Amino acid sequence: MFKLVLSDKDIQKVRTFCAHGFFGARINTAIAAYGTDERFVRTWYEESDGKVLGVMQLTEDNAVVQCAQNVDMESLCSLLRFVGAHHVTGEAQTMRMMPFTVANGGVLMQASSVANCNTKAVLLDAEQLRSLFSVLFPDRDVQNARRAFASWYADLSHRVRHGLCDCFAVFEDDEAVSCASVLYSNAQYGCIGAVATRIDRRHNGLACECTLAAAQSVLQSGLIPCLACENGIAKMYEQIGFSVCGEWTELTV
Numbered sequence: 001m002f003k004l005v006l007s008d009k010d011i012q013k014v015r016t017f018c019a020h021g022f023f024g025a026r027i028n029t030a031i032a033a034y035g036t037d038e039r040f041v042r043t044w045y046e047e048s049d050g051k052v053l054g055v056m057q058l059t060e061d062n063a064v065v066q067c068a069q070n071v072d073m074e075s076l077c078s079l080l081r082f083v084g085a086h087h088v089t090g091e092a093q094t095m096r097m098m099p100f101t102v103a104n105g106g107v108l109m110q111a112s113s114v115a116n117c118n119t120k121a122v123l124l125d126a127e128q129l130r131s132l133f134s135v136l137f138p139d140r141d142v143q144n145a146r147r148a149f150a151s152w153y154a155d156l157s158h159r160v161r162h163g164l165c166d167c168f169a170v171f172e173d174d175e176a177v178s179c180a181s182v183l184y185s186n187a188q189y190g191c192i193g194a195v196a197t198r199i200d201r202r203h204n205g206l207a208c209e210c211t212l213a214a215a216q217s218v219l220q221s222g223l224i225p226c227l228a229c230e231n232g233i234a235k236m237y238e239q240i241g242f243s244v245c246g247e248w249t250e251l252t253v
Helices: 008-017 022-034 073-082 126-136 142-161 206-220 231-238
Strands: 042-048 051-059 062-067 087-091 101-110 166-172 175-185 189-197 224-229 243-252
Touching (some): 008 022, 008 042, 008 051, 022 051, 022 062, 022 142, 022 175, 022 189, 022 224, 042 073, 101 231, 126 142, 126 166, 126 189, 142 166, 175 206, 189 206, 206 224, 206 231, 224 231
Parallel strands (some): 189 224
Antiparallel strands (some): 042 051, 051 062, 101 243, 166 175, 175 189
16 A cells, blocks of 8 residues: 655655656655655655555646556555546556556657767756746746746756756857756656757757757766657657667556
8 A cells, every 4th residue: 555755764765766767766856855845746655565666756736656566556546546646657567557548658768978069058057947937838828827937936946956956058149048957866867858949949959959968967977868758759869869768658547
């Protein structure tokens, strides 16, 4: 049976289990940032004979899981329904054991090295993060954007200030036009995400420059750059040194 992470001992068990794997990195970073603070994230785990078999983490109504093959899948699915998760994401092999509807999916990619590039992308500090919102969310209307911005900025700036996230961007005329971030990490991976380019500056290789800057920083820290993408854009990442290492699936609960 899954139980809620409530203590430092629970946190240590979960972080040890999530020391490897892409989704382990996602869980590891969120729990490092917030611990058992239920305002932002809640985490549950299952163990047997002192050994963790699976972890589920919920942020708002979106869940992420990392599980061993012998996890109690019936208990996990019941928990997802009980806590009101609308979507759950994890490695495709785990997701295939759940009785939910496939919503999205793609590949996991990693790189042992990346192409050399004198990129214009720069590492941002917490104050510069504000400029990324319009690049990442160009379709937000003004009224909804205020609420969305406050939540997004509070989370991202908190992670950056605590050394749990690095954001890179290309600027033109003092405005960010493209970005990529190292969003999550564990003992194995530095996971890259939030890759985006302003609509009028796309198809100029800027996203590749930002991704390369993020990947180079991961390699310099002794970790493996990793990312999750939809199948249709995998070729872009292959061109700069990434290769497929797995699959991911998102389900509607």
